[in-house]
Amino acid sequence: MKAVKKKRVKETRLTIPDLVILSLLAEGPMHGYEVNATLENRNIRDWAPVSRPQVYYSLGKLTELGLLRVSSSDSPSAGPERRVLETTALGREHLADALEAKSWVNKKVHQPFLIWLALSWQARPRTFRKQLNSRKKILEQRLREERATLEDVLTEVGHPFHEAVWMLELTVEQLQAELRWVEKILKSAAKRGPALHASKKKSGRG
Amino acid sequence: MKAVKKKRVKETRLTIPDLVILSLLAEGPMHGYEVNATLENRNIRDWAPVSRPQVYYSLGKLTELGLLRVSSSDSPSAGPERRVLETTALGREHLADALEAKSWVNKKVHQPFLIWLALSWQARPRTFRKQLNSRKKILEQRLREERATLEDVLTEVGHPFHEAVWMLELTVEQLQAELRWVEKILKSAAKRGPALHASKKKSGRG
Known part of the structure; x- marks a missing residue:
């Protein structure tokens, strides 16, 4: 089961919003709406492009890939904003993998x-x-x-x-x-x- | 006729590749293929995102808008790469307009x-x-x-x-x-x- 999930993740490119969210929810579990509030409060959008719609998209995608897990929810049918999510061990592993990429250090930025x-x-x-x-x-x-x-x-x-x-x-x-x-x-x-x-x-x- | 063209231009957003090309062809007339060669030789792609397909797209779009003009061509039916193009007075005016924008100085860049x-x-x-x-x-x-x-x-x-x-x-x-x-x-x-x-x-x- 884990092997199957890993394969699916390998085929899915993790975007910068995905990685920011994996990092944030590796600090501790959070409601979906708290993720957005935290991005605001900590001025994370000053250094990373993470729009509000991207957050909900990423939360869904990462949960489906097994990189996030629902630790509790307000109701059984709650959407991502009403569920408490946290980064799984697999999520941390994929975040660490992504941080090895050369592109972080050699990509030129157009000013x-x-x-x-x-x-x-x-x-x-x-x-x-x-x-x-x-x-x-x-x-x-x-x-x-x-x-x-x-x-x-x-x-x-x-x-x-x-x-x-x-x-x-x-x-x-x-x-x-x-x-x-x-x-x-x-x-x-x-x-x-x-x-x-x-x-x-x-x-x-x- | 000029008024009609100006209105159409106002409705069309000029992209960074458009502006780079208007500036380049304001220096003097050039073949379409020379535009690409010049972008390479002068390392313009180091500071501006202008891909090869974007160049041909922009040349067509800017000519249609009256911001570039064909000054001569290798044959009557020549495509943009075989035509000599130059920036018109209207093109220079729109380039100057675009350079007044606030976004050039206040846009944050994600590194x-x-x-x-x-x-x-x-x-x-x-x-x-x-x-x-x-x-x-x-x-x-x-x-x-x-x-x-x-x-x-x-x-x-x-x-x-x-x-x-x-x-x-x-x-x-x-x-x-x-x-x-x-x-x-x-x-x-x-x-x-x-x-x-x-x-x-x-x-x-x-």
Whole structure:
């Protein structure tokens, strides 16, 4: 029976929402509606794409695959939101398998702001500075928020050797690096000019 | 006639591949097959998601909308790859409109490596260090590549006040920030531990 289930799981790709839910319900049993509330309260949607409809879809799919199990329910015919679910041993095993994948470390991410920058020579003259200033404000605000969260999490966790602390530290470093860069570009934006040697070989518009 | 076309364009969402192509063909007329070759040669796919099938789809769509125009073709019945296309005035206008959008500066990006980090407490013990080491190697290699490209582009452009230079400078800053962070985490990975005060209120697993 277990062998049959494992085979079915191998054929089913686990998505990021699936893995987030397996991890969350590995901490302890939870009602389906609590899963959504916890995703909100812990700001998990800041770092992972897990929409509300995806949660209910995943809960059903993972239960069917034997990666989650119903530990109790409000009534025998209750839907996923009214059942208490928890991650099974098989679920933990598949989550651990998924975390070995190379794609977590080598997948390139396309950044909308970098795409905009590449195309920005076709923007209207005032737009360039306006968008850079908006970006600066957004980075400053996120930096304030992430630093405040980092302080809270440090207090709560009680030591700095924890993945929630590490995630926030990386986020703060990235925001700081980009903010320094935006400030530099804003200072030199007026000197902007086309390439002196036209070529179509390199990145950007050359 | 122009008013009718503009209305149709307003109703059609321009995708990132559409905008990249409008920008490229605003530099000068090009054969459809040259568009694909240029996307390769300039490593445009490093920063923008533009697949080969999307290119031909976009060329057709943008021509139909009047944002591209056929400036010549190898034969009267030639398909998009054998026609020379260029961006029209209307195309430049719509590209400039699209570059005003707020979403370029405020859209959050989900980073696979950060998602992995959040879930990593469920990874097998050796996987954590192994994945961090892989990430370190990838960051070091990308840093070497981007620095080499930056030098080439600086030589080619002839001055540092150009979006291709700025993009590469930001990429280098981001890679450096993450590399410093990975090196720090590798040093303290052995001290990793669970939260001392369990709570379900904050980001990460709390």
